[in-house]
Amino acid sequence: MKCEEFQLRCAANPDTDDSDYLEHMHTCGHCANYAAQMKAFDNDLAAAFRIDVPEDLADCILERHQSASKKPAIFGYPLYALAASLLLAMGITMYVLLQPGMLVLDKAVIAHIENELPHLVQQDNVQFAELNGIMNKIGGTLNSSLGKVNYAGTCHIRKKDAGHIVIPGETGPVTILIMPGETISKRQLIHTDQFKGVIVPSSKGSVAIIGEKNEPLDKIEDKIKNLINWI
Amino acid sequence: MTESVKQRFESLVLAHTADLYRFAYWLCRERALAEDLVQETYIRAWKSLDNLKDEKASKPWLFTILRNEHIRQFKRNQPLLVDINETDLDRVEFAQMNTIDTDNSRAIQLHQALKQLPEKYYEPLVLQVMGGFSCDEIANQLGLTSGAVMTRLSRARMQLREIVNTDENAGLKDKIAV
Numbered sequence: 001m002k003c004e005e006f007q008l009r010c011a012a013n014p015d016t017d018d019s020d021y022l023e024h025m026h027t028c029g030h031c032a033n034y035a036a037q038m039k040a041f042d043n044d045l046a047a048a049f050r051i052d053v054p055e056d057l058a059d060c061i062l063e064r065h066q067s068a069s070k071k072p073a074i075f076g077y078p079l080y081a082l083a084a085s086l087l088l089a090m091g092i093t094m095y096v097l098l099q100p101g102m103l104v105l106d107k108a109v110i111a112h113i114e115n116e117l118p119h120l121v122q123q124d125n126v127q128f129a130e131l132n133g134i135m136n137k138i139g140g141t142l143n144s145s146l147g148k149v150n151y152a153g154t155c156h157i158r159k160k161d162a163g164h165i166v167i168p169g170e171t172g173p174v175t176i177l178i179m180p181g182e183t184i185s186k187r188q189l190i191h192t193d194q195f196k197g198v199i200v201p202s203s204k205g206s207v208a209i210i211g212e213k214n215e216p217l218d219k220i221e222d223k224i225k226n227l228i229n230w231i
Numbered sequence: 232m233t234e235s236v237k238q239r240f241e242s243l244v245l246a247h248t249a250d251l252y253r254f255a256y257w258l259c260r261e262r263a264l265a266e267d268l269v270q271e272t273y274i275r276a277w278k279s280l281d282n283l284k285d286e287k288a289s290k291p292w293l294f295t296i297l298r299n300e301h302i303r304q305f306k307r308n309q310p311l312l313v314d315i316n317e318t319d320l321d322r323v324e325f326a327q328m329n330t331i332d333t334d335n336s337r338a339i340q341l342h343q344a345l346k347q348l349p350e351k352y353y354e355p356l357v358l359q360v361m362g363g364f365s366c367d368e369i370a371n372q373l374g375l376t377s378g379a380v381m382t383r384l385s386r387a388r389m390q391l392r393e394i395v396n397t398d399e400n401a402g403l404k405d406k407i408a409v
Contacts, residue, residue, distance in 0.1 A: 011385035013359070013366065041392060042360065048341035049361040051256055057266065058248040061273050062241060108263040158264060 006031045014038045105182055105199060106190045108158045109208045113175050113195065119166050120173040122151040131165070135228075138163045138180055139204070142227045157182070167220070172212040174220055178228065180205035204230040239286075240277055247293050250362065254294060257345075257357045258301045268304070272297040294362060295372050344394040352387035355380050 001024040009016055014035065025032050054060075113120075126149040128142075134152045135141050138161050150173065151166040160181030166173050175197075184206045190197040197210030198217060207224055209217050251272060255265035275296050276283075283292055345353065358369045366384070370377045 008385045009381070011388040012381040013384065014388075038388065041388065044337050045341055045356075045360050045388075045391070048338040048345070049253065049257065049357070051253055053249040053252045054262075054266065057252060057269065058244050061244050061248060061270060064270070065240070065244075065273065065277065104263055104267055107266075108261075111261070111263045158261070159259075 003028060003031050007034055010035050010038050014042045105158070105184065105206075106188055109177060109197070109199065109210065110190065110192055110195060112155065112157050112164075112177065113210055116155070116164070119151045119153070119164065120175070122166065124149075124151050126150070126152040126165075134163055134165075135178070136231075137161070138178060139231050140178065140180065141229045141231065143229055144227060146223070146227060169211045169215045169217075169220070171215045174209065174211040174215060174217070176220070176224060177208040177210070178202075178205075179208065180230070182206045200225065202228060202230075236280065240273075240280060243276065243289055243293070244273060247290055250290065251293055251297055253361055254357065255297055255301070257361060258298070258354075268297055268300055271300050271304070275300065290362070291364065291368055291372060294358070294364075298372065340395055341391070344391050347394050348387060348390060352383050352390060355383045356387040356391075359384060 001020050003024075006021065006024045006028070009018075009021055010031070025035055128145050131146065131149055131152050132141055134154055137154050140163070146165070146167060149165060149167055151164070153164050155162050155164040155177075157177060157179055160179065162181070163176075163178035165176040165178070167176065168174070180202075182205050184199060184201050186201065188199045190199065190208075190210065194213065195210050196213050196215060196217070197208060198221060199206050199208045200221060202225070207228070209221055209224065211217055211220075248269060251269045252265055255268040255272075256262065259265055259268065272293060276293055283289055348356070355369050355373065355375075358364045358372065359366075364372070366377045366380045369375075369384075370380045373380070375383075
């Protein structure tokens with residue numbers, strides 16, 4: 001085997017244990033060194049891929065699966081009850097299907113804020129024109145000032161464009177995520193150990209307002225609802 | 232649902248959820264989306280559990296379902312905007328994902344380098360290093376020949392090393408300049 005072939009095979013799989021490969025490695029110091037380097041690189045790579053998995057993910061999947069697959073016994077049910085159940089199931093299915101992603105939007109919003117924690121402490125003092133520049137990028141404008149803005153930028157939530165704004169609240173920073181691509185039919189509340197928030201429908205998409213646990217959000221919600229205009 | 236089918240499904244979930252989640256994360260790079268993908272994968276797997284004749288083939292079978300689901304759901308919806316200051320975000324993101332070793336700068340460096348790898352090289356590499364699949368198994372999943380997979384894998388590693396080395400050299404130059 002030539003050194004060139006050895007190195008290609010090594011780069012394709014540093015754990016190769018073919019006899020001709022190993023034989024070459026034992027007779028060529030240069031290639032043995034190359035293989036050692038590639039093996040060390042692969043260990044680093046494997047470590048980089050090894051991200052944490054949510055502890056309860058398997059349990060959640062099984063739980064959801066079990067509750068979804070619990071079916072009522074058909075025999076012994078009056079026909080009208082069966083028909084009513086079917087209609088109800090169809091109604092629920094349509095309700096869910098017509099609201100893409102509703103089940104996980106709240107989770108995505110919190111995950112996004114947690115992923116971008118540095119924005120909560122930024123003090124950029126964003127001016128109105130700059131803020132409107134950001135709004136324009138996601139297809140909207142603000143018709144008057146939002147007050148003091150510590151951070152404003154564009155981002156993507158669930159692969160959709162969104163505006164990310166942080167303003168000072170009464171107890172800490174308040175994040176406003178303007179999500180033109182995330183349509184919801186009704187107001188959703190969010191509660192986590194760290195955050196409290198609300199996602200409200202907008203004429204185009206929705207807006208999430210998330211603050212610390214004791215932050216009063218009603219006034220901000222009213223204000224932001226009246227400020228956004230969609231182009 | 233018979234008890235044995237239920238048990239079969241449960242053992243699949245318990246055995247493969249971690250690997251599926253990691254694969255999903257490295258495909259879409261968003262934790263919430265990765266969870267959705269895994270959930271959807273199991274829904275589809277449940278519906279076609281009868282097609283899985285050999286339990287030994289369950290891992291590649293589930294990975295294929297997840298990969299197809301990813302293509303179906305998200306690939307056509309690529310983001311139009313790029314995050315500002317990705318380096319800082321990557322650092323935070325990685326630190327939150329990996330509570331075991333939050334100061335692993337090498338892993339962060341590789342995490343960023345992986346983003347620069349062309350997809351045709353990236354996917355076989357994820358399947359091999361993270362999924363533990365052989366070249367033949369990867370070839371089956373991606374509809375390629377084994378030779379093509381080997382070529383892509385070797386190019387993937389060579390390009391990654393080049394990216395990392397370039398970054399390291401640039402970092403060294405910065406340090407010298409300071």
